Amino acid sequence: MPAPLPRIAVSSCLLGNPVRYDGTDRFSESICNHLTRRFEIVALCPEVEAGLGTPRPPVRLTGSPLHPLALGVEDASLDVTAALMRFSDGWLAQAKSLSGLILKSRSPSCGLRDTPVFDRHGAIQSHGAGLFTRSVTQHYPRLPVDDEIGIADTKRRNAFINRVEQYALQRCRI
Template sequence: MSEMMDKPSIPVGISACLLGHKVRYDGGHKRSKYCLNVLSDCFDFVPLCPEVSIGLTTPREPIRLVGSAESPRVVGVKDPSFDVTDKLTAYADEVTASHDQLCGYVLMKGSPSCGMERVKVYHENGLPNEAGRGAYAAQLMKNNPALPVEEEGRLNDPVLRENFITRVFAYYSWKQEVLTNPSLHEVIQFHSRHKYQVMAHNYEAYKQIGKYLAEEAASLPLEDVLDSYILQLMTALTKRANRRTHTNALMHIMGYLKRDIDSETKQDLLEAIDEYRTEKVNLVVPLALLKHYLKRHGSDYIRSQAYLNPYPHELGLRNYI
């Protein structure tokens, strides 16, 4: 993966145990080969362990979530009077303030502090309650609703993996292209480059965001537009694209070639897109063909679409979806 070393090194938070740091309650780690061996070539990981950061030792008494699934307390398994909920929440606030450069976050699955979802919550009597979210993760995500967040275990799913990495690169681009010199013009230009990316994930959001920028944004304070737009965009991209929605985006992009390609080429493209739609090939096949003809015949506008190159091709993510 050395070819990616000249690509942007994007700051992404990560549960320290996933990088092999021995910070877990039992003195061990949960080293992630994918994060270390693949994603570290394009992500500049910032390892964080909320439990160690609030002063807990390694090894230590295990903790768990107790109470309501919506707002559980984080207490000791053996000593329920040992409560670190407020410290974990305060640390999430501290990280939010001190690490505003982060463009994503990879969390440890099932952790009472870092778990993103489906973390075990117990009633006071010890019986299982509905699942919830780790206290640190919950506060971090509340503070940063647009921040791309995913659990390491879910990155084994090709669709979820591609979705997360797409969001991280989009968020990074937003910070680099818009927030360095913010203006409504820059927001509109950014959205123009990401239109088909949004379409592939959420067609309704594609229409709603376009309407917002065309009809409302100009009358609103710029700071409100910046906050609203990026939250709308990242929320839209959180919805997983599928073969039907990708096919729709591919067909729209192909429309920009209709006047410049012959009927035989058009048929080749249509067949490649249909083979993808019917699960005979993966997304990389029609995209490679489409990009070949766009390079020769496409306008600057359509070639600039983030959907065509949302992240370094060396990651090979579209080979599996």
């Protein structure tokens, strides 16, 4: 019997699911063409799974660059930080079965390192990870993680594949 494929989670919008705040997707050809036969893929949308629904008001990271809040773009009194953190904390147990994660760049939930963090006046003051990504990477610092921009780049994609395969091998030995 062939060995099971390493399991990775992917931001659901990158798989073509219409889960973004405005009901659209961000389908990634690179992920579909290069990774779906190598890995078992689990779709994940922190904002939908946190109960925010689709469509939903867009949010952005606001406030302290180290501990930003996810506040509404049009109405800053909308604060979905607690809902996202509750989902992220609950999801951490599932990450034990994963050997990798591919996340949507620049998202207030899923961004890896390029999500803008705004000040209270609406100006970008820094860039960092989305709230879900912060939680997962803090708890699983060795878990291979990249975004769709990295996967579109051959060298980065191959490096990610190698890291996932190594991580999966080490998980088997534990």
